[in-house]
Amino acid sequence: MAQISLKFPDGNARDYEAGVTPAEVAASISTSLGKKAISATVNDQHWDMQWPIPSDASIAIHTLKDDAQALELIRHDCAHIMARAVQEIWPDVKVTIGPVIENGWYYDFDREEPFTPEDLAQVETKMREIINKREPVTTEIWERDRAVKFYEANNEPYKVELIDSIPGNEPLRMYWHGHWQDLCRGPHLQHTGQVPADAFKLMNVAGAYWRGDSNRAMLQRIYGVAFKNKQDLKAHLTMLEEAAKRDHRKLGKEMDLFHMQEEAPGQIFWHPNGWTIYTELQDYMRRQQRRGGYVEVNTPQVVDRKLWEASGHWEKYQENMFIVEVDEEHAREKAVNALKPMNCPCHVQVYNQGLKSYRDLPLRMAEFGSCNRYEPSGALHGIMRVRGFTQDDGHIFCREDQIESETAEFIEFLSMIYKDLGFEKFSVKFSDRPEKRAGSDEVWDKAEAALLSATRAAGYEPEMNPGEGAFYGPKLEFVLTDAIGRDWQCGTHQVDFVLPERLDAVYIGEDGAKHRPVMLHRATLGSFERFIGILIEEHAGKLPFWIAPRQVVVASIVSDADDFCREAVAALKAAGVRAETDLRNEKINYKVREHSLGKVPVILAIGRKEVEDRTVTIRRLGEKQTQVVALDEVIASLNADAVAPDLR
């Protein structure tokens, strides 16, 4: 047998026979390490304890102390153990796939009856039994035919299909957790007992399409979370409870921001408080866009289908548009219109009025564009995904050689605004050509290359999102995360060579000839609705003072203070602060509690002492201590706080 040299993290190397497994290596170091070990990293690859090492390599043996590997394996083994538990309880259930995800795993099953919460409890119990048996995990590589026959014999059609989709040159690896077997890349733990029996929980069941394809079978997906120990699990569950309190739908009610009702699903009734946030944000954006060199326009809500046919939206999105049919009394035909689902074709109409010169480019056109889209019912989510919304939309008409600088400038514009609004971090995703698309491959090559290089030049290395682009061009997405970790696309920046062509936008170049401008579609916030939802959750309702809808409540402690309270509010209002009195016949404790729950940033209390001294007792949201300050002083400082970040 050939000898190979394994190099350890401490720099030492030892010789072993070729084909030695990490399990043997660990055992050669110490018996206890052999038992504690969960996996290895061999030449930067996560390696099962059973896999032979063919040649010289670097090796690191992992135990449960190594978080990344431990969590990966615990969650992956949980997926297998759960699938085994399910099949032990209900042998007819067919298994499919079960990957590791953030904080846990899921596994998709095909079963006639729905899994109930009681079923999940039963599965959890069975999983603990399997873990406590400490059964060995073993693995083998199988021939394709053997695997297919095996799964056909076991009536596991999904597994057969999976094997068919694995490239022929890839080995098929089988894993056993005790007697139960699954097709799996691995690696896995050494035995089921290495999974902490008290640190996992099955969370919920939901439908999921086989292979993510809505034309195929709907399976049942069971989600679980798993950690290294009970404390971590508990911390995670507590975090989820806390996150639920920040849900914008809950805070929207508590802060009296907006409501939604059956008669207008997916549309928002903004209350005075919520609308204050909205208009403050819009005023802020309008100022920023002016500074950013945009001209603001406004375009129609109801537009004839002809324009949507010309733009290509009718063909692709007809089912998702609100159609408005109008019977003109003397018209031969019904006029068919659509509520505008987006602003781009309308902006091209504005652009097309009058002849444009290359000197006019780049032309940055912005609109707070109200759009309606008939989103699938299941897609609606609070104010984050709605059927009626307003984009802070904009289209930059430019030459090809301006794409890069315009993109870079927009990314800078967006970063500054996100920072102003409290989002230091956001992720950038790059989506390239989808299957259904307009435009030739050459045009797509050009657009993708231009956008990508501009993004990199601006200092961002985007996460790749293959095939997720818009039908007319590649897309840059700026993604923010809500309270419970769901990602939402907010900002976007897209290169489009297609729409100017379809809607015949031109400019006269230096050469006196007609040229096609490139259109950059961009939105910073995305939509006010979604962004406000994210903003509420990010701040847990405790919005920055300048954008908080109710900034100050002046509360009387005794009714003798009422006049001074009114005077204070009048002075605050005059200083540009949103202030109101609370003169109700209630104790100060009661008022403080109520306005704290309503997330009012500042409560000023006035009793007899304050009236005498012309002071107020100030209490800021989230703080217990109070401070007595002269009224004039408070007004000056709150006046400063009320200024939007761009005006400071």
Place this chain on the structure above:
RNA sequence: GCUGCUGUAGCUCAGAGGUAGAGCACUCCCUUGGUAAGGGAGAGGUCGAGAGUUCAAUUCUCUCCAGCAGCACCA
């Protein structure tokens, strides 16, 4: 749209085959109280909509609507 769950007072929720209950909020009265709920009284509901089963349905069944979780979708 799909799978599953949910829908009872303004809000949060309990309840049961014989047409409903709590707390908070609301109105009135008492209380003027110093930083997260002072006390009392009162008013408030076609139990999401429609159909079916039943002597009787808000409760059981079906259809629809809306919401929630996830999937699919997201110009």
